[in-house]
Amino acid sequence: MSQQTSPRGTFVKIADAVKAEIVAEPETTELPTLATLMERYGVSRGVVLRAFNVLREEGVAEPVPGGRWRVIKEGESIDRRPLAERLAEVITTDGIAVGKSFPSTSTLATRFGVSRPTVAKALDKLEAAGLLSATRQGKQRTVLTVPNKEEGPKL
Numbered sequence: 001m002s003q004q005t006s007p008r009g010t011f012v013k014i015a016d017a018v019k020a021e022i023v024a025e026p027e028t029t030e031l032p033t034l035a036t037l038m039e040r041y042g043v044s045r046g047v048v049l050r051a052f053n054v055l056r057e058e059g060v061a062e063p064v065p066g067g068r069w070r071v072i073k074e075g076e077s078i079d080r081r082p083l084a085e086r087l088a089e090v091i092t093t094d095g096i097a098v099g100k101s102f103p104s105t106s107t108l109a110t111r112f113g114v115s116r117p118t119v120a121k122a123l124d125k126l127e128a129a130g131l132l133s134a135t136r137q138g139k140q141r142t143v144l145t146v147p148n149k150e151e152g153p154k155l
Helices: 010-024 034-041 045-057 083-093 105-112 116-128
Strands: 061-064 068-071
Touching: 010 034, 010 045, 034 045, 045 061, 083 105, 083 116, 105 116
Parallel strands: none
Antiparallel strands: 061 068
């Protein structure tokens, strides 16, 4: 097998080329799609995925829902905790007392940059943990208990 047809090292070259694109265009926030890179370099899906894994290991990019990859900007800090934990923290950071209304699903979806169904699933976990009341049509959730700061919520 000749050096030209060998896939060994091709994924590293693709990763280096993508990094060079990111450096050349600092406003880039999203990597090209798998299909775009497969076509551009004439390689298989597996080779492009290996290139993406190199970028992940180097802290250059990360996968996002929907099969896309986003660029991680230098010095950027993202909270990677599960959404349910971050929502439980809203009780203490916003100073919501027991018996008071918890923010709506729409408000939380906007605040955390996720979809309403994603927030609803996380709220169901808080409800099951006994932190929030059950929601009914036309009635907002209320705080049943404040999570323990040292232990965190049992989710």
